[in-house]
């Protein structure tokens with residue numbers, strides 16, 4: 200009989216913390232705790248959220264009656280460590296140092312690896328991250344920005360994009376590596392990945408002001424005006440950064456990062472909310488159109504996923520604009536928790552070797 204491994208998965212996102220325990224691929228529980236703009240806005244640095252997020256994990260395990268000692272491994276969503284190839288990485292001291300500093304930037308996912316490591320160390324069990332946000336498979340052409348000092352970087356949602364790519368491929372009767380997909384993850388951050396035969400060869404940097412605006416980020420901005428703002432003397436660097444990530448996008452225009460709240464306002468006749476929300480769909484559609492040109496039009500399907508993809512009216516706006524490129528398939532929510540667990544199981548069952556972060 201196959202051994203059963205009990206795995207705790209921890210996934211801190213910009214607008215939520217997701218916690219799950221699996222016995223092999225069977226979910227014991229999955230819990231999503233949403234965080235409003237006001238709550239998240241109270242923290243000036245990502246690391247300041249450490250206790251807030253860790254207590255949520257520990258309390259949820261208690262509430263669900265899961266004994267910590269029954270766990271065989273812990274996996275966290277990997278954050279802004281150095282760029283790596285996709286795969287499952289054992290967490291080590293070096294990774295923790297890099298996640299704490301945020302060598303590639305600040306994002307809630309940095310805490311995923313750190314919390315996983317702390318809990319695993321207490322229990323003397325292994326800790327991993329799988330397909331962290333900095334997985335880098337970009338082609339050289341995609342790295343050129345127009346200013347040599349600022350190369351384009353890959354910071355996005357590879358864990359969910361690849362999981363959804365595998366799902367769509369199975370539905371189409373083949374393997375992820377056989378298709379060309381444009382995959383839009385519509386979460387707190389928004390990324391549109393160009394997946395060519397199983398590699399993300401281009402993607403907007405969802406964290407550093409690149410691509411569409413999102414529920415909590417400004418996305419790409421006219422740089423001249425941004426430079427003027429930076430040198431106006433009115434803002435500190437930290438304040439400007441917060442306007443780009445955290446208090447940007449829907450939060451800046453509408454005071455909320457929650458698509459469901461915006462749906463309600465639109466239903467109640469709020470025309471301004473509709474304009475802003477539709478503008479987000481418009482920018483996402485433009486980015487998908489750009490991705491189609493990267494693939495020279497050879498697109499098998501466009502996949503929409505992430506929390507905002509639950510909203511049928513929102514996905515209809517996108518379908519209307521990009522449906523001429525390829526069929527649009529919608530996968531609301533995310534498949535990150537099972538993808539994290541599957542990454543660990545592949546290593547524990549010897550199907551794949553664990554990668555070493557250095």
Ligand SMILES: Nc1ncnc2c1ncn2[C@@H]1O[C@H](COP(=O)(O)OP(=O)(O)O)[C@@H](O)[C@H]1O
Nearest residue numbers: 212213214215386387414457458505506507509
């Ligand atoms: N039913 C829904 N309709 C519209 N937006 C939704 C819905 N459910 C979740 N969202 C939005 O999706 C975003 C969160 O998506 P998610 O993929 O969970 O991202 P994150 O990892 O950043 O927490 C939030 O802006 C949330 O308000």
Ligand SMILES: CCCC(=O)OP(=O)(O)O
Nearest residue numbers: 212213332386387388406
């Ligand atoms: C580093 C980009 C990943 C991202 O934006 O994730 P969330 O949407 O979960 O914040």
